[in-house]
Amino acid sequence: MARRYRIRTYGCQMNLHDSEKVANLLHHAGYREAAEEAEADLLLINTCSIRDKAEQKLYGDLGALRGWKAGAERILGVGGCVAQQQGDALLRRFPHLDFVFGTHNLRLVPAMLEAARAGRRQARIRESRSPARFDLPAPHADFAGSTPGRAWLTVMEGCDMFCSFCIVPRTRGREISRPAGAVLDEARGLAARGVREVTLLGQTVNAYGRHAWRRARAGGEMPFAELLRALAKIPGLARLRYTSPHPLFFDEGLIRAHAELPALCPHVHLPLQSGSDRVLRAMRRRYTAREFLALVRRLRAARPDLALTTDLIVGFPGETRADFQATLAVVREAGFTDGYSFKFSPRPGTAAAAAGFGEPVAPQEAQARLAELQELLRSLTLAAHRSRVGQDTEVLVEGASARAGAPGRSRQLRGRDPYHRVVNFAAPHPPPAPGDLLPLRIAEATPHSLIGVLPEPAGLRIVPGAPEDWRGALTPAQRAITLPPQPAGAARAGSGAPQ
Numbered sequence: 047m048a049r050r051y052r053i054r055t056y057g058c059q060m061n062l063h064d065s066e067k068v069a070n071l072l073h074h075a076g077y078r079e080a081a082e083e084a085e086a087d088l089l090l091i092n093t094c095s096i097r098d099k100a101e102q103k104l105y106g107d108l109g110a111l112r113g114w115k116a117g118a119e120r121i122l123g124v125g126g127c128v129a130q131q132q133g134d135a136l137l138r139r140f141p142h143l144d145f146v147f148g149t150h151n152l153r154l155v156p157a158m159l160e161a162a163r164a165g166r167r168q169a170r171i172r173e174s175r176s177p178a179r180f181d182l183p184a185p186h187a188d189f190a191g192s193t194p195g196r197a198w199l200t201v202m203e204g205c206d207m208f209c210s211f212c213i214v215p216r217t218r219g220r221e222i223s224r225p226a227g228a229v230l231d232e233a234r235g236l237a238a239r240g241v242r243e244v245t246l247l248g249q250t251v252n253a254y255g256r257h258a259w260r261r262a263r264a265g266g267e268m269p270f271a272e273l274l275r276a277l278a279k280i281p282g283l284a285r286l287r288y289t290s291p292h293p294l295f296f297d298e299g300l301i302r303a304h305a306e307l308p309a310l311c312p313h314v315h316l317p318l319q320s321g322s323d324r325v326l327r328a329m330r331r332r333y334t335a336r337e338f339l340a341l342v343r344r345l346r347a348a349r350p351d352l353a354l355t356t357d358l359i360v361g362f363p364g365e366t367r368a369d370f371q372a373t374l375a376v377v378r379e380a381g382f383t384d385g386y387s388f389k390f391s392p393r394p395g396t397a398a399a400a401a402g403f404g405e406p407v408a409p410q411e412a413q414a415r416l417a418e419l420q421e422l423l424r425s426l427t428l429a430a431h432r433s434r435v436g437q438d439t440e441v442l443v444e445g446a447s448a449r450a451g452a453p454g455r456s457r458q459l460r461g462r463d464p465y466h467r468v469v470n471f472a473a474p475h476p477p478p479a480p481g482d483l484l485p486l487r488i489a490e491a492t493p494h495s496l497i498g499v500l501p502e503p504a505g506l507r508i509v510p511g512a513p514e515d516w517r518g519a520l521t522p523a524q525r526a527i528t529l530p531p532q533p534a535g536a537a538r539a540g541s542g543a544p545q
């Protein structure tokens with residue numbers, strides 16, 4: 047019987063994708079995924095160190111896993127950003143930990159696993175400057191990835207920006223881009239497997255290829271826009287996304303791509319971090335609030351329906367109430383659809399964590415600012431959602447809705463629209479499969495998601511002998527769609543009658 051693994055993943059999409067890559071390597075090594083950790087022979091934790099809380103969580107997890115390891119021939123490994131930073135220190139602190147692998151060392155996991163079985167504990171965290179580290183085996187036949195129809199594709203990794211608060215250049219290393227040929231080959235392979243939506247990943251994804259480009263050419267478009275144009279020509283790839291870009295690396299070519307490429311989704315996650323020029327300078331973000339807003343206007347001129355989301359930090363050392371008000375003003379003016387907001391968390395080794403960097407903001411004050419900012423973001427999200435009611439859209443079906451467990455909602459599915467919003471909808475019959483593209487009309491807005499109905503009433507079919515909860519699974523808007531009179535004795539199955 048095949049050995050079983052589980053992976054716990056914390057952090058960003060890059061980490062989630064790294065976990066997929068490791069899972070695929072494990073499938074090639076003969077492992078299969080266990081339904082739960084209690085059944086697993088191998089447990090990997092893919093860690094995040096962007097904030098202190100995430101790092102402390104790992105230490106708590108590892109302490110609690112002593113019991114999981116005790117008395118069984120099990121292997122425990124740790125990877126990701128904390129692993130990259132701590133290396134051997136983790137092995138010393140947690141004697142029941144078998145191996146530690148860095149962010150550039152994913153391909154070593156099967157070999158480290160075998161070594162661990164032979165009783166050899168080790169940490170491998172060497173940084174690699176070779177693009178060969180991206181070249182991993184094609185997906186195993188028994189490994190589907192996380193969401194059918196959707197895939198991540200790493201195009202670059204690492205960061206040379208060294209924002210003063212950010213640990214990423216120390217955990218992911220210096221910026222390195224994959225050769226375009228390798229990216230395009232992988233994208234063609236994904237399309238051949240039925241993937242409809244590809245999200246390009248990189249810490250500063252739109253800086254893709256910039257070092258090679260500077261050496262080779264002068265002037266013209268940056269290579270990221272060219273890469274998008276080449277990807278958009280691949281048959282079968284209906285949607286392209288990218289995350290996360292840096293505002294500094296938007297050039298005319300990339301902005302024009304948003305106007306010209308139908309496959310490029312009308313959503314950009316554009317990290318602002320602060321709306322105060324003073325704080326932006328201290329953060330080493332290399333743009334001003336005015337420049338950021340000018341970029342927003344250029345993007346919206348190219349693609350008027352563009353949805354923008356962002357990242358924000360409050361309570362950065364030295365941030366005054368006036369600085370914070372400036373952030374609120376830019377957030378309002380940019381009209382973000384959503385945002386991730388956090389209190390500043392000093393990370394050891396970064397400039398902003400050094401003593402004397404700036405006056406610390408009192409924890410209660412930082413908390414109050416975060417609450418105020420989040421309130422604003424919630425109101426913007428709801429306004430953006432309400433503006434969508436009545437619009438037609440298309441979702442990539444992801445599976446059961448998070449609401450599906452609620453009474454009367456057992457048939458709720460969820461999908462994601464081109465603006466990256468979650469749309470919940472009552473499953474038609476036959477239900478679409480995860481990975482299908484499905485047209486919907488937005489019928490309702492909620493604070494966290496949208497509710498869709500099939501746009502043509504004729505497309506909303508009644509399930510023969512449907513359980514009583516079928517109508518309960520519908521939203522008020524869906525229930526408001528009235529049924530045309532049914533001819534006596536007419537079969538309801540597949541009649542195309544609206545529900």
Ligand code: SF4
Pocket residue numbers: 205206207208209212213214215249250292
């Ligand atoms: S650009 Fe992004 S990943 Fe790079 S240092 Fe700044 S915040 Fe971190």
